[in-house]
Amino acid sequence: MNTRFRNFAAVLLLGICSLAGAAQPTPAALPGDSVYQLPVPLTDSAGVTRDWRALRGKTRLMSMFYTNCQYICPLIVESGKAVERQLTPAQQKRLGVVLISMDPARDNPAALKKVMDQRKLDPARWTLAAPKPDDVRAVAGVLGVRYRQLADGGFNHSSMLILVDSEGRILARTEKVGSQPDPDFVYAVKKATGD
8 A cells, every 4th residue: 555545644644534423403492482492302103202392393293193083184284185185295394294192192103104194294294193191281281282082081182273483482373173274374384494
């Protein structure tokens, strides 16, 4: 091995080692009104658990639901899909949809995956996840979702879609759910995703 190549290899190795040991940049502080200020682990339909602050960095539609709901929760899903249909393909790529369970005792990854499959939700854009039982009320509080559990195990709850920016600040919300999306809400989504 010639000396020149050996010196080049040593410099290259030194550079790689110094990069590997370099401190990673610290993410910027969250805004005070960010929903991500709440440290909550979420377990998704693939069984992966991560802090919901990992959702930071992308505009998102959020809501709360539960998989055993036969009435309003399917309408919440349809509302999210209806909003997506109003967007260009480029806007759709810039938008994520996150539905957080209010029934983590029953909404395990298999139950969440079943809804993903039944509703034909694109896992590249949609996340269905459940917090720990002790975190449900805190998540509902930061999102402004009202709910109460019924004797039969179901829930009475507000039905809404919430638009958050990439930093988790609430930009808009709508309580109009179904296949005909709220035009004002769609306008806010388009504006947030770069119409």
